[in-house]
Amino acid sequence: MALPEVPSIDRLQRRLQATDYSRWRSMVEATGGCAHPVRLSGHWMITDKTTGTVLTSPDGNPAMRSGHLFAPCGNRRESVCPACSDRYAADAFHLVRAGMTGGTKGVPDTVADKPRLFVTLTAPSFGPVHNRRTSANGKQVPCRCGRYHHEHDPAIGQPIDAAAYDYTGHVLWQAHAGKLWNRFTIYLRRHLARAAGISVKEFKDHARLSYAKVAEFQRRGIIHFHAVIRLDGPEGASDATPTWATPELLTDAIHAAHAATAVEAPEIGGRDRLLVWGEQIDIRPIRAVDADQVEDDHGTITDDRLSSYVAKYATKGTGKSEAADRPIRSREHIELLTASEHHKQIMRTAWDLGDLEELDGLNLRRWCHMLAFRGHFLSKSQRYSTTFKQIRGDRQTWRLEQNLDELGVTADSIAVVNNWEMTGVGHHSPEEKELALAIAERKRQARQDRYANERKD
Structure with missing residues (x-):
């Protein structure tokens, strides 16, 4: 007996027509379209501190809520959650920009007059790789393999001879990159003190080195550091820089520290390795924000676009073409990844060395998915500017004040009751995730359009 055919129903359409869709959509909208929301169950209310009664909002409804809601996952990687990545990028922009231009986030605008440089520190070569090379006049020249590579050629960044590539050196350098940066800042202070004619011990009484740096993965699977470096007075951003501190002196000190910095890696198989920076180093002065480009005709960096540039790389991190978004649990796991053979070999090497x-x-196995890089993608010195915690706290305070203004009360007269428990993570179906990503993309496009119009105005 032939069974009747089951009609084909579009799952997205079925979710859109569900009775709880409006409620679900409002929860997703509140997270900005988070792809992996934290599901919470519980209640909250705003009560009068004296009487204990629940306040009433202007529309006549009580200022309380119970049931379920979503909280953003907070993942900064765009490949994992575009919505939370956008929020992180916005916070990173304000953090970096505050330390360059001042006048916001508690940083005085006088920082714009201090010696400020944009510095790029690179990794050394561990073997020739395919790349797009250009001559001095901008004309493309053949790669070492003899071919011309187009911009999106997957071969770019891959070793020309994988058998001769130093994967062990690559992994060890990557694992020590954070230590190498720390050693670089120590040498930088020493050279600055020497140039100023004071002892290293006295340096902290005369000046302070402030910076914000971001790690960017290159296509060969190694990181470069981009850093905004600023010279302050001993108390930080609010303190006047000493008269001897000039951009030229800071530039010379960076060159000297770059050449002197080295870290000795643990001995493996009777071989010692001295880890150093790559020969390429880029140092450019930063001028006040008064132009439309990151770089002007004289190679000078401007504040506004540079902040966006740094924020972009802080959220870019490692994409699917470079590494994995989640920790590696076994060597076999590496073979299941949709990464290039070169990046898989980096992870295999990290996994084997971790034993x-x-x-x-x-902890190479723990950081295998990061191609052995163990540091933060965005970090800063203590007094460069504000903190992510402060930025997020300010946002929460602003939202609370908005709610209190609507209720016509002040913070000292009310009590906020919050009682939520986590019930799960992520959406219940691929269709819900797809709809959430569409909401996030719509919000992103609306922000970009609004920003473009504001720039024109």
């Missing part, structure tokens, strides 16, 4: 007793302190 060596002399490298226990590097």
Whole structure:
């Protein structure tokens, strides 16, 4: 007996027509379209501190809520959650920009007059890779392999001879990159003190080195550091820079520290390795924001666009073409990734080296999915500017004040009751995730359009 055919129903359409869709959509909208929301169950209310009664909003409804809601996952990677990545990028923009231009986030606008440089520190070569090379006049020249590569050629960044590529050196350098940066800042202070004619111990009484740096993965699977470096007075951004501190002196000190910095890697198989920066280093002065480009005709960086540039790389991190979004659980897991053979080999090397007793302190297996990079993608010195915690706290305070204004009360007269428990993470179906991503993309496009119109105005 033939069974009747089941009509084909579009799952997206079925979710859109569900009775709870409006409620679900409002929860997703509140997170900005988070792809992996934290599902919470509980209640909140705003009560009068004296009487304990629940306040009433202007529309006549009580200022309380119970049931379920979503909280953003907070993942900064665009490949994991575009909505939370956008929020992180916006916070990173304000954090970096506050330290360059001042006048916001508690940083005085006088920082714009201090010596400020945009510095790029690169990794050394561990073997020739395919790339797009250009001559001095901008004309493209053949790669070492003899071919011309187009911009999106997947071969770019891959070793020309994988058998001769130093994967062990690559992994060890990557695992020590954070330590290499720390050693660089120590040498930088030493050279600045020497140039100023004071002792290293006295340097902290005369000046302070402030910076914000971001790590960017290159297509060969190694990171470069981009950093905004600023010279302050001993108390930080609000303190006047000493008269001897000039951009030229800071530039010379950076060159000297770059050449002197080295970290000794643990001995493996009787071989010692001295880890250093790559020969390429880029140092450019930063001038006040009064132009439309990141770089002007004289190679000078401007504040506004540079902040966006740094924020972009802070959220870019490692995409699917470079590494994995989640920790690696086994060597076999690496083979299932949709990464290039070169990046898989980096992870295999990190996984195998992670089994060596002399490298226990590097936690290479834990950071295998990051191609052995163990640091933060965006970090800063203590007094460069504000903090992510402060920015998020200010946002929460602003939202609370908006709610209190609507209720016509002040913070000292009310009590906020919050009682929520986590019930799960993520959407219940691929269709819900797809709809959430569409909401996030719509919001992103609306922001970009609004920003473009504001720039024109």
